[in-house]
Amino acid sequence: MSVTKKFLYVNRRAPYGTIYAWESLEVVLIGAAFEQDVALAFVDDGVYQLAKGQDTKGIGMKNFSPTYSALGDYDINKIYVEKESLEARGLTLEDLQHLVWEDEDEDWAEKDSIQVVTSAELADLMEQQDVVLSF
Amino acid sequence: MAIEIDGKTIETDEEGYLVTLSDWDENIALELAKSENLEMDDARWEVVNFLREYYDEYQIAPAVRVLTKAIGKKLGKDKGNSKYLYELFPYGPGKQACKIAGLPKPTGCI
Numbered sequence: 001m002s003v004t005k006k007f008l009y010v011n012r013r014a015p016y017g018t019i020y021a022w023e024s025l026e027v028v029l030i031g032a033a034f035e036q037d038v039a040l041a042f043v044d045d046g047v048y049q050l051a052k053g054q055d056t057k058g059i060g061m062k063n064f065s066p067t068y069s070a071l072g073d074y075d076i077n078k079i080y081v082e083k084e085s086l087e088a089r090g091l092t093l094e095d096l097q098h099l100v101w102e103d104e105d106e107d108w109a110e111k112d113s114i115q116v117v118t119s120a121e122l123a124d125l126m127e128q129q130d131v132v133l134s135f
Numbered sequence: 136m137a138i139e140i141d142g143k144t145i146e147t148d149e150e151g152y153l154v155t156l157s158d159w160d161e162n163i164a165l166e167l168a169k170s171e172n173l174e175m176d177d178a179r180w181e182v183v184n185f186l187r188e189y190y191d192e193y194q195i196a197p198a199v200r201v202l203t204k205a206i207g208k209k210l211g212k213d214k215g216n217s218k219y220l221y222e223l224f225p226y227g228p229g230k231q232a233c234k235i236a237g238l239p240k241p242t243g244c245i
């Protein structure tokens with residue numbers, strides 16, 4: 001019998017400059033392929049990972065930001081972004097990619113995946129997980 | 136490792152996946168299919184082309200479960216099921232079709 005655990009992947013770093021963001025995304029996709037209950041959180045500079053309009057030509061790294069749009073296909077629809085981190089960087093939800101998932105039970109209706117949560121709400125969410133991984 | 140096509144040498148990794156994605160063309164796909172003992176027909180091309188489009192859009196080769204669902208949505212339920220896809224690619228649609236499409240091995244595929 002397989003056991004489903006609640007995983008929360010916490011992303012704290014800017015998307016490029018280190019490999020953490022991309023590695024995290026790969027681990028997330030692997031976890032989801034094994035049908036675990038996966039949620040993502042973006043805090044601190046990690047919020048930049050979801051920023052719209054990324055262009056990596058000048059730094060010679062692969063622009064993996066389009067991959068976040070595939071998360072819905074992997075049934076990952078709990079993406080939490082910390083409100084305080086956005087505000088500290090002068091960002092709003094409008095500056096982030098619009099990520100959606102399709103609800104099979106409602107004739108594939110598109111629904112938003114990203115939820116902006118306060119730091120206190122995020123702490124509660126962490127409390128509910130079986131596994132929290134920080135990148 | 137490498138494969139030879141029209142006098143050109145194309146580099147592959149130890150499992151036969153292309154090292155440089157942009158090396159890919161249809162002749163190389165035919166050659167890669169041959170190394171998997173598969174004949175490329177319309178049905179197989181459809182899956183291979185679908186994977187290339189998916190990669191173009193999302194920058195990843197999808198896991199089999201995701202591929203199956205996405206094909207079902209785009210090409211219909213009669214094609215979006217494991218039976219159909221495993222008949223076309225008996226050693227795994229993810230593994231074999233991605234290789235022929237010139238993509239990396241799917242993330243989460245071990």
